Amino acid sequence: MLLYSLIFPIISILAIVWFAFRYLRGKNSFFTTILWSIFWIIVAIFSLFPNLSNSFARMVGITRGLDFIIILVFIILFYTVLRLYFIVDKLQNDMNTIVKQVAIQNEITLDDEEE
Known part of the structure; x- marks a missing residue:
């Protein structure tokens, strides 16, 4: 098992817990918490099962799984910006x-002014 297959799920769990605490303290909306949780779950799934990205890539007409992930990240970044x-x-x-x-x-x- 590769190192990233262990590190990314741990980071994903920590990120989800962090967003949950921020939601409970009222710093994040429910929608934001769910959106980021889904993102981190997808990161964890793709790191545990890297060949799964190939399947998703072929479904949308992309040849390699890594290209699919990069395009997905660009879409998320564009939406965020x-x-x-x-x-x-x-x-x-x-203002x-x-x-x-x-x-x-x-x-x-x-x-x-005269007075």
């Missing part, structure tokens, strides 16, 4: 709105 972009964009819009409201509330007129 896109989601983070939308979150940052929304935060930036919210601009708040700054405009504060500026309007604290507006200094010329009459105020």
Whole structure:
């Protein structure tokens, strides 16, 4: 048995437990916890049964299992970056709105400066 076949399942279990604790403390949503748990379960399964990735690869028309895993990781990374972009964009819009409201509330007129 290869070393990664032992290390990745252990890392997967630790990651799932960590996400479960974060969910119980209210730091993660249920959806996020489930999504990451599924990801880490898939990592553990592919590390324990590496030939299984070949079967999945052939089902989607890819020749090698490693290519399938790399494409899957790129899809996950693209989704994560896109989601983070939308979150940052929304935060930036919210911040601009708040700054405009504060500026309007604290507006200094010329009459105020003369007194």
